[in-house]
Amino acid sequence: MSTFTKLLPLLGTGLLSLAAFSAQAGCPVKGAIQIADMSWASASAIAHIESTIIEKGYDCKTELIPGETVTTATTMIKKGRPDIAPEVWSSNIAEQLAQGEKSGAVNVAGKVFASGGIDAWWVPRYVVEQYPDIKSVKDLARHSELFKVPGSDKGRFYNSLPGWSNETRSTNLFHGYGLNEHYELFSAGSGAALDSAIVSNYKRKIPIFFYYWAPSAILGKYDMVKLEMNDYDPANDACNAEANCQTPIAGGYPVVAVNTLVTGKLKQQAPAIYEFLTKVSFANDTVNKLLAWGEDNKAEPKEVAEHFLKNNQDIWKTWVAKDVADKVIASLK
Numbered sequence: 001m002s003t004f005t006k007l008l009p010l011l012g013t014g015l016l017s018l019a020a021f022s023a024q025a026g027c028p029v030k031g032a033i034q035i036a037d038m039s040w041a042s043a044s045a046i047a048h049i050e051s052t053i054i055e056k057g058y059d060c061k062t063e064l065i066p067g068e069t070v071t072t073a074t075t076m077i078k079k080g081r082p083d084i085a086p087e088v089w090s091s092n093i094a095e096q097l098a099q100g101e102k103s104g105a106v107n108v109a110g111k112v113f114a115s116g117g118i119d120a121w122w123v124p125r126y127v128v129e130q131y132p133d134i135k136s137v138k139d140l141a142r143h144s145e146l147f148k149v150p151g152s153d154k155g156r157f158y159n160s161l162p163g164w165s166n167e168t169r170s171t172n173l174f175h176g177y178g179l180n181e182h183y184e185l186f187s188a189g190s191g192a193a194l195d196s197a198i199v200s201n202y203k204r205k206i207p208i209f210f211y212y213w214a215p216s217a218i219l220g221k222y223d224m225v226k227l228e229m230n231d232y233d234p235a236n237d238a239c240n241a242e243a244n245c246q247t248p249i250a251g252g253y254p255v256v257a258v259n260t261l262v263t264g265k266l267k268q269q270a271p272a273i274y275e276f277l278t279k280v281s282f283a284n285d286t287v288n289k290l291l292a293w294g295e296d297n298k299a300e301p302k303e304v305a306e307h308f309l310k311n312n313q314d315i316w317k318t319w320v321a322k323d324v325a326d327k328v329i330a331s332l333k
Helices: 001-025 041-058 069-079 090-105 126-128 139-146 166-176 193-203 217-221 264-269 271-281 286-297 302-311 313-319 324-330
Strands: 033-038 062-069 083-089 104-112 118-124 155-158 183-186 209-214 223-224 258-263
Touching: 001 041, 033 069, 041 062, 041 083, 041 271, 041 286, 041 302, 041 313, 041 324, 062 069, 069 083, 069 090, 069 264, 083 090, 090 104, 090 258, 104 264, 104 271, 118 126, 118 166, 126 166, 126 223, 139 183, 155 193, 166 183, 193 209, 193 217, 209 217, 209 324, 217 286, 258 264, 258 271, 264 271, 271 313, 286 302, 302 313, 302 324, 313 324
Parallel strands: 033 062, 033 083, 155 183, 155 209
Antiparallel strands: 083 258, 104 258, 118 209, 118 223
16 A cells, blocks of 8 residues: 555545634534615615625625514514614614513624614704704794795694604604694605605705704705704603604604614624624714715615725724725725
């Protein structure tokens, strides 16, 4: 028997060991990691950002699946899928989330928006520049004539969208501040219609008074001023959250915790990926500008994600180890 023949068994064992090491060094998860691709722009962009980093940086397969806040959280808690929900407005599922965390089915990995989600009332800056005494919602009572529309003797306030959980609060705040004496409460009917009204008035420098949320493309593209409100107080403002509130007050909006939600199974199987997800965090202004770029360039979410990864390395490189960042950067070239 030749020396080479004698070495074959040892060589085979070595190759098997090398293969095992390579498998261990690759993705720790069998199959694709499912990421909820939710229907609004910021959530979809973040889903694609996380997908790219996980695929290129951690050598794992991902699958983007359609989702919405309540349905996604429910299936994550009950069925363990999808594995990741990148942008969960937690106030909408507070009870479910508490139960899911208690059972270990899901984990809040971190705050995806460092300052939380913002609900507020806004006017364009050109209105404030012309009428510098407009600083708060209360100031709008004496300026209703600026916001009149043809056929009405009152100003118009564009309310939150029908069916949204904060439509009730916004309506009650409207009455709590006594604006019903000076304004009509108007529903645009849809996000697209609200955007169209805002953009149309803005481009013609016509005053408009409206509800909107942040982060969003509208607030990234157009210079708006957030109107001051009284501080939100959970006890005093409790009635404002009720559809049949008899005593609405002039309160405020709570800052909403917007989190990355991860299944307990993924946390256990892929601790390095979970650690990465705990660090994913954006400033609202960063997302506003990113979404504005996407809208201006008619970009798909995947293109928005690539734009962010190429042009905001100072942000996302802090989320991952250097070797992971290097692989992601190499894939972008």
